[in-house]
């Protein structure tokens with residue numbers, strides 16, 4: 001297959017990503033392979049910024065890198081002027097090692113360890129989102145030891161249930177994250193923070209969940225944050241300079257998903273927040289959003305090689321591929337749904353109803369239940385769409401299956417970003433130590 005850039009030489013029956021043919025990518029880098037179309041990532045970021053400008057809001061956009069965190073992705077975020085939202089020292093270390101500006105990093109986590117907070121302090125990151133009372137005391141102590149100050153937000157659990165999947169909805173009251181709004185924990189936290197002058201309380205944070213398709217839940221959360229801000233100003237003499245409404249903006253995985261266009265959604269969220277603050281006699285603080293999925297999910301496609309087939313008469317046909325839950329655990333975890341095509345014959349009219357299985361030793365290792373797909377033969381390439389978020393970052397070595405390679409494509413060119421794990425990599429952490 002000729003290399004891309006020369007689309008006319010390629011059969012129109014083949015899936016192209018960023019101007020590169022999938023068969024070329026599979027040949028060059030092997031399968032399974034996660035392919036990112038870089039221009040899609042940059043376009044999403046552009047749409048976010050455009051929406052903020054449209055409603056003339058003072059904003060700060062952070063990329064929640066837990067969705068997909070590599071050095072190259074951090075570089076793109078930096079080039080685009082984004083902040084980076086990290087949730088562990090591992091993510092922070094990755095970002096810092098690429099030269100990402102620490103001043104534009106914020107750190108989350110409901111149980112940040114002493115080591116993680118120390119790294120955050122010594123690197124002088126821009127913001128820590130403080131989650132609980134233990135953290136206030138620990139951070140206060142570490143700041144005193146270091147003789148340093150840091151900006152913080154308080155993570156509020158606003159009690160908003162956005163009717164999303166239980167495992168990924170974090171805003172309702174029964175949540176492990178943040179200070180509970182209803183029982184007055186936020187005010188208690190403000191009092192506790194005031195005893196630590198090295199913590200500069202800049203504002204509030206509320207993340208209501210994931211895969212959210214409209215602005216309603218954000219509007220409810222923003223109103224509660226506005227009311228809270230008013231109370232904090234009156235009773236505690238605390239000004240809210242920043243309102244961080246988290247991430248969670250949804251994307252279209254299949255036709256069942258009907259998110260609003262990104263720009264419209266962002267605009268509605270900001271307008272709702274502005275209305276909430278103005279109705280309480282305040283002006284809109286700086287609005288921060290920290291999306292992960294909506295930046296990278298649609299940019300990613302996973303290419304698998306088709307192998308075995310099992311037909312159970314009158315019941316189901318399983319098509320097995322050379323990856324599965326080890327590179328994409330989202331069906332197993334959340335019941336996530338995906339669309340896919342046979343990439344080398346994507347326009348073929350004749351289709352059959354099949355289910356796509358992975359190769360791991362686990363019945364739950366499925367990628368798609370019931371999809372109308374071009375008739376798959378061993379050696380065909382299967383492309384599963386929208387695998388850019390929470391796939392590689394949740395990948396495992398279950399069954400000692402090496403994690404796949406990741407490439408980025410742009411204008412007909414490809415670039416290896418993460419090499420495929422080798423069997424030697426799988427052994428690289430093992431030691432021969434004796435008991436002692």
Ligand SMILES: *Cc1c(COP(=O)(O)O)cnc(C)c1O
Pocket residue numbers: 064066067085108207209210211246247248249290291292293294389
């Ligand atoms: C997961 C998470 C995000 C990103 O969520 P997406 O659904 O990927 O946009 C942002 N902020 C916080 C606090 C999160 O936990």
